[in-house]
Amino acid sequence: MAAIPPVCDFGWKAPDFELPATDGKTYRLSDIAGPKGTLIMFICNHCPYVVAVRDRILRDARALAELGIGVAAISANDASAYPQDSFENMKRLAEQENFPFPYLYDEDQSVARAYDAVCTPDFFGFNKDLELQYRGRLDASRRETGPADLRRDLFEAMRQVAQTGQGPEDQIPSMGCSIKWKDV
Template sequence: MAVSTPIADIGWPAEPFRLQSVDGQYYSLQQLAGPRGTLVIFMCNHCPYVKAVLPRILREARELSKHGVNTIAINSNDDEAYPEDGFEQMKRLSAENAFPFQYLHDDTQDVARAYDAVCTPDFYGFDADLRLQYRGRLDASRKELAPEDEPRELFDAMRLIAHYGYGPAEQNPSIGCSIKWRESAVSPVLLQAAYSQPSL
């Protein structure tokens, strides 16, 4: 199911977490937060929206680190129903693409619920105080890449946050595959989504 993110709750404080990364270590939000901003991405391995933009996500993460912004990726998908999103596959994807950030496994789906994450990819841009300033899209890409000359919306927003502490007034929602919830962990936000959209 394809869904889009809601309007950003500007100023919302990031929920703390401690999750295992693909390097086998456990990390907290505070350990991974950047000095001038933090980008949290809910993503997974199998989603065609993520696959389409993954090279750009990696590019933006590398360049944002020069501005004091750290990136954190979290996979919350039900890996029993979607084995491609399992922990071993996460480790392989991270290694093959030389991820410049920690790729964390939210195996209980508690973090996705705490953040009201709805899709992959779902981008949360926090300021230096871990207050939400951006919840929008990477750029105009969907399951196909947008042209290279399209605005780099996420990058520009996070650079603005890093240097001035606030994001853009206009934020376009991200769109992607719905988070793959276990039956006992359906997101309240997802329940409000339009089920008429095609499944993926």
């Protein structure tokens, strides 16, 4: 079932975290933060919404890094219920696809809860002061990859954040599979 996150809460401060990554390192928010902003993405391996735009996520992450935006992706799905999203499978995918950013594992789901992540993909774009400026979609793609000439909403918003410290006033929420929460 598709889930849609809330609109951007401008100025909301990014919660810190310390998570293991597929590259064998452990990262904190300060390790990810870029000089002009930071993008934290909640994704996973299996979600058809993520799979449909994975190449575009990688393209935009590389382009944003060149603009001084730090980027990381976090998977928080319950891997016991969704084995495709296990840490071992995350490692395989990150290596196979040559992820240009740390792919972090939120096994206890505490970081996803702190960010109030709703779906995969869910994008959180922060300015250099780690204040939320974008909580919108990558582009107009849904479960299928949209046309190649779609407006790059995430990239354009984060470029604006890098240049001005402010995100666009009008944002269209992302849409994706709900986070697969563990039974508590």
